[in-house]
Amino acid sequence: MDSPLELELRELLAGITPLPPDFSSDTDLLDALALESTQIMEFVMEVEDRFDIIIDQRQLAEVRNVAQMAVVVGKAVA
Amino acid sequence: MDWCWLYSPIVAQFYKIYRTLTYVGATPTGNGIPRPEGEFKGLAEALDVAARGRTGYNFYGGSGELEAVLPYAQLRHQALATARRLARLSLPRHARIAIIADTAPLFHRFFFACQYAGLIPVPMPAALQMGGGDAYVGQIRRMMKSCGAAAAVAPDGFLDLLQTAAKPLGLAFVGGEADFDALPESTGTLSPLRGDEPAYLQYTSGSTRFPRGVEMSQRAVLCNLREIAEFGAQLRDDDRLVSWLPFYHDMGLVGCVLVPLFRALSVDYLSPRTFAMRPRLWLKLISENRCTVSSSPPSGYGLCATRLRLSDRERYDLSSWRIACVGAERINPRLLERFSQVLRPAGFDPKAFVACYGMAECGLAISFAPLNSGLDVDVVDKESIGASGLAKPATGESGVLKLADCGAVMPSYEFRICDDEGREVAERHCGHIFVRGPSVMRGYFNDAEATAEVLDNLGWLDTGDIGYRIGRHLVVTARSKDVIIVNGRNIWPQDLEQLAESSPGVRTGTTTAFEATRPNGDPLVVLVVESKRIEPDLPKRIESLVREHFGVTCYVEIVPPRTLPRTSSGKLSRVTARAGFLDRTHWDEADKPVPKVVPATEGARFANG
Numbered sequence: 176m177d178s179p180l181e182l183e184l185r186e187l188l189a190g191i192t193p194l195p196p197d198f199s200s201d202t203d204l205l206d207a208l209a210l211e212s213t214q215i216m217e218f219v220m221e222v223e224d225r226f227d228i229i230i231d232q233r234q235l236a237e238v239r240n241v242a243q244m245a246v247v248v249g250k251a252v253a
Numbered sequence: 254m255d256w257c258w259l260y261s262p263i264v265a266q267f268y269k270i271y272r273t274l275t276y277v278g279a280t281p282t283g284n285g286i287p288r289p290e291g292e293f294k295g296l297a298e299a300l301d302v303a304a305r306g307r308t309g310y311n312f313y314g315g316s317g318e319l320e321a322v323l324p325y326a327q328l329r330h331q332a333l334a335t336a337r338r339l340a341r342l343s344l345p346r347h348a349r350i351a352i353i354a355d356t357a358p359l360f361h362r363f364f365f366a367c368q369y370a371g372l373i374p375v376p377m378p379a380a381l382q383m384g385g386g387d388a389y390v391g392q393i394r395r396m397m398k399s400c401g402a403a404a405a406v407a408p409d410g411f412l413d414l415l416q417t418a419a420k421p422l423g424l425a426f427v428g429g430e431a432d433f434d435a436l437p438e439s440t441g442t443l444s445p446l447r448g449d450e451p452a453y454l455q456y457t458s459g460s461t462r463f464p465r466g467v468e469m470s471q472r473a474v475l476c477n478l479r480e481i482a483e484f485g486a487q488l489r490d491d492d493r494l495v496s497w498l499p500f501y502h503d504m505g506l507v508g509c510v511l512v513p514l515f516r517a518l519s520v521d522y523l524s525p526r527t528f529a530m531r532p533r534l535w536l537k538l539i540s541e542n543r544c545t546v547s548s549s550p551p552s553g554y555g556l557c558a559t560r561l562r563l564s565d566r567e568r569y570d571l572s573s574w575r576i577a578c579v580g581a582e583r584i585n586p587r588l589l590e591r592f593s594q595v596l597r598p599a600g601f602d603p604k605a606f607v608a609c610y611g612m613a614e615c616g617l618a619i620s621f622a623p624l625n626s627g628l629d630v631d632v633v634d635k636e637s638i639g640a641s642g643l644a645k646p647a648t649g650e651s652g653v654l655k656l657a658d659c660g661a662v663m664p665s666y667e668f669r670i671c672d673d674e675g676r677e678v679a680e681r682h683c684g685h686i687f688v689r690g691p692s693v694m695r696g697y698f699n700d701a702e703a704t705a706e707v708l709d710n711l712g713w714l715d716t717g718d719i720g721y722r723i724g725r726h727l728v729v730t731a732r733s734k735d736v737i738i739v740n741g742r743n744i745w746p747q748d749l750e751q752l753a754e755s756s757p758g759v760r761t762g763t764t765t766a767f768e769a770t771r772p773n774g775d776p777l778v779v780l781v782v783e784s785k786r787i788e789p790d791l792p793k794r795i796e797s798l799v800r801e802h803f804g805v806t807c808y809v810e811i812v813p814p815r816t817l818p819r820t821s822s823g824k825l826s827r828v829t830a831r832a833g834f835l836d837r838t839h840w841d842e843a844d845k846p847v848p849k850v851v852p853a854t855e856g857a858r859f860a861n862g
Contacts, residue, residue: 205384206797212804213529213556213740215383220530229315232379232526233410236386 180245187221188241200242226252279542280309280324282493284517292479295447295471296511297368303517304329310361310513311521317534323358325517328365333443335366340439342404342426346371347451349400351393353407353415354500355379356524359430361510363406364453369443375400375454375466376501379411380525382804386414394418396456399464400698406433447471454698457502457613457743466698467613477507477616477692478515480663485609485621486546486576488512494520495544497528497535497553504581507617508548532557533565536599540569548578548609552740555588558595572600576624580609582738583729584657585774586630603627610659610729614694614707614714619668620727622660629658631728642683644721644728661725666690669713670722680723683730686716737768737778739805744778746827752802753780753795753809758788765817765830766807771844778807779834779846783814808846810834 177185181200188194188204191214195207204210210218219230222244228251238244284306293299303309309324339350352363354376367374377393397405397419404426407415412429419427426432446452452474454466482488494513498505513520521538528535535557539547549557554577579589593603604627611618622629635654637645647653662668669677670684678684689712696704707715717736720729737744746766753764763783768776780795792809799807818829839847 203797205800206793209796209800209806210383211800211806212382215804216526216529217560223315223530231410232381233414235383236381236389236414237384239384 178245180248181241183225184222184241184244184248187225188218190221191217200245201240203239204241205239222248228252279311279319279322279521280519281307282519282543283491284308286517288490288516293475293515295368295445295450296452296474296514297365297445298447299475299514300325300329300332300365300368303514306517308513308517308519310358310510311519312357313521313523313527313534313538315524315527315530317523317527317531317537321358323361325514328358328361331362332365333369334438335362335433336369336443337438337440338433338436339366339370339372339404340441340443341436344372344403344425347373348403349373349375349454351375351377351397351400351402351405351415353377353379353393353405353411354506355408355411356497356500356522357408359406359408360500363433364510367446368452369445371444371446371450372403373446373451373454375402375456376506377405377456378499378501379408380499381414382801385801385804388802390414390418394422396464396466397422397424399456399700400454400466406430451695453506455501455503455506455613463747465700465703468695468698469616470695473692473694474507474511474616475515476665476690477618478511480665480692481508481512481618481621482516484663485618486512486578486607487624488516488518488546490516490518492516492518492545493542494518495523495535495538495542495547496520497523497525498548499525502581503611503613503617504548504550507613508578528553529556532560533562536561536569536571536596539571539574540599543573545573546576546578547574548576548580550581550740551579551585551588552582554579554592555585556740558588558592561595563595566596566599569596569599571596572602574601574605576607577601577605578607578609579628579657580611580618580659583731583776584608584628584659586628586655586657587774589628608657608659610718610727612716614716615666615688615690616692616694618663619666619688619716620660620662622658630655631658631723632656638683638730642678642721644681644683644730656728656730658723659720659727659729662688662727665692668722668727670720678721681721683719683721686718686720686727686729687713688716689713737766737776739768739776739778742803742805744803744805749778749780749799749803749807752798753782756791756794756798758784758786758791759795762825763814763817765825765827767827767831767834769831769834769846771846772840773844775844777846778805779810779831780807781810781812781817781830781834783817784811785814787811810837810846810848 177200234247286306289302303325312321314320350367350372354360364374381389409429449470452469452471456464456466496509500506521542604625606628608622610620632647632653632655633644634647635652637643666688668688672678672684693714718729719731749766750764754761766780769779771777795809818826841847
């Protein structure tokens with residue numbers, strides 16, 4: 176089950192690129208969604224703005240899906 | 254009481270240092286010191302002079318707030334202290350120091366510490382792709398190995414990755430700012446780099462698998478700086494720069510760290526990452542700080558125009574922006590037209606566009622378009638240039654190619670355009686661009702073979718680019734015949750091919766990568782892979798590998814074995830492969846490639862065969 180945070184991230188992502196019906200929090204953003212670097216930056220910007228946090232590049236290097244992004248955001252807002 | 258001590262120069266000096274150290278806002282525009290006579294012997298000397306004034310470098314954070322201010326005076330003070338600490342490492346003169354070139358004061362401090370300490374700074378990329386930690390470690394490890402780095406420094410966010418990358422290499426010292434600060438200062442005399450000694454190594458050229466570090470001498474880079482400042486941009490004392498370009502690229506390092514230093518101008522920095530997220534901050538900074546000079550590859554102008562909310566543009570006043578350099582990739586006039594269209598209401602003057610051409614092998618610039626005249630587009634007959642290489646001015650509206658005039662080759666260069674046999678061709682005929690002059694690199698560091706490929710013993714540099722001349726003006730029709738440039742980044746086809754060949758089911762020597770141009774002028778990265786069977790997942794797998802390593806989307810086409818054209822020696826020909834691909838391909842309304850033969854039929858055919 177997706178957490179509320181994951182659902183919110185999904186909604187932000189859907190504003191940037193259409194999500195397939197089988198999209199889940201474990202869907203790989205690079206492989207399955209084929210996000211390009213400029214779209215990734217747009218997504219990160221939306222996330223930063225929505226949660227008023229700063230995500231540094233280093234943390235991003237470990238993120239491949241919404242679930243992992245939720246962990247990063249969760250830590251930042253905690 | 255005798256109060257005259259108040260007026261003593263020593264007190265005045267202390268007061269100036271105090272003012273500099275306690276400065277809270279960004280550094281002012283205008284240095285307030287007379288321009289020095291004569292020539293600098295080295296970059297350290299240029300910093301000595303700039304440090305007499307009030308200007309310097311300003312770093313803005315992710316939401317456009319001023320994060321750090323580094324006046325030249327303070328930079329000099331810190332660089333000297335750091336140089337004395339580096340001296341404690343007892344490294345031989347000209348030992349290489351790798352610096353992870355994130356947009357932060359640490360970069361400047363170590364770059365100039367190396368200048369004072371007689372060590373060679375080597376800027377390293379600081380760009381992490383999402384999920385790309387391992388690829389990054391491999392990349393910087395190869396670079397450090399290639400330059401034989403003796404020490405390496407990274408900002409805190411990159412330190413663990415740097416340590417992982419450096420582990421098998423056995424460097425004398427690897428650390429963050431604090432680790433270097435913990436070293437005691439040496440008391441010996443510093444002897445800065447000067448004259449024919451190296452200034453830095455720059456890894457923008459060559460593939461990431463086989464990195465090549467451009468070695469620039471002090472004399473060569475200072476020559477290019479002078480020509481950019483005096484001939485190209487004709488900089489004035491009241492100019493102010495804004496930049497979001499990375500310091501590990503020639504346009505960021507030479508254009509936006511060294512050019513301002515040379516003329517002691519203030520610069521306002523955003524990180525490339527901040528720009529990619531919030532391109533409007535670029536415009537905000539130019540607007541608020543009344544900046545006059547800012548450069549970008551065409552794709553940066555394009556990104557900015559696409560992402561800007563039209564309702565936001567009234568907030569900006571770009572009327573101070575007098576030089577908007579455009580370079581680093583093939584200039585697509587469409588992107589610039591779009592930018593001017595969107596930002597004209599905000600006071601942007603399209604006459605500010607200045608097309609430039611250059612490369613790290615010459616420091617930065619080779620040619621500069623005239624100021625205050627905007628982009629000059631040469632409209633030529635498409636048929637003629639394609640068939641015979643003659644850039645005949647077009648007579649009609651259709652069948653034309655619009656090419657940007659990159660301006661006059663700067664006075665210190667000799668140049669010639671040659672055919673495949675090395676014979677000089679006439680005006681308006683396409684050929685290989687060769688240049689010679691005092692700002693050409695010494696060579697690729699520790700790579701005589703790669704150097705000999707591009708630099709002959711008479712000093713002529715083969716730029717690898719194709720173009721034609723109109724008088725002393727250059728029109729570049731294709732950047733290096735192999736290199737693929739997307740969003741201002743150079744991607745070498747060998748890297749893409751090797752990456753594709755690392756996937757199961759793909760054999761070595763059966764892939765070829767190149768850039769194709771979509772009908773709308775945008776580039777498309779294409780990887781053609783020969784495979785006996787159609788594996789439905791294969792294109793997707795390769796595409797995601799490429800995305801992970803290079804952050805770009807490529808189009809993977811699977812073809813039956815022996816489809817790719819090979820030269821008589823068995824080497825794949827990328828140029829012919831591109832022509833073959835274009836023959837096999839349609840473009841849909843969105844300018845996406847569609848194979849003329851439906852892949853399913855094709856697949857069935859070679860699954861049976």
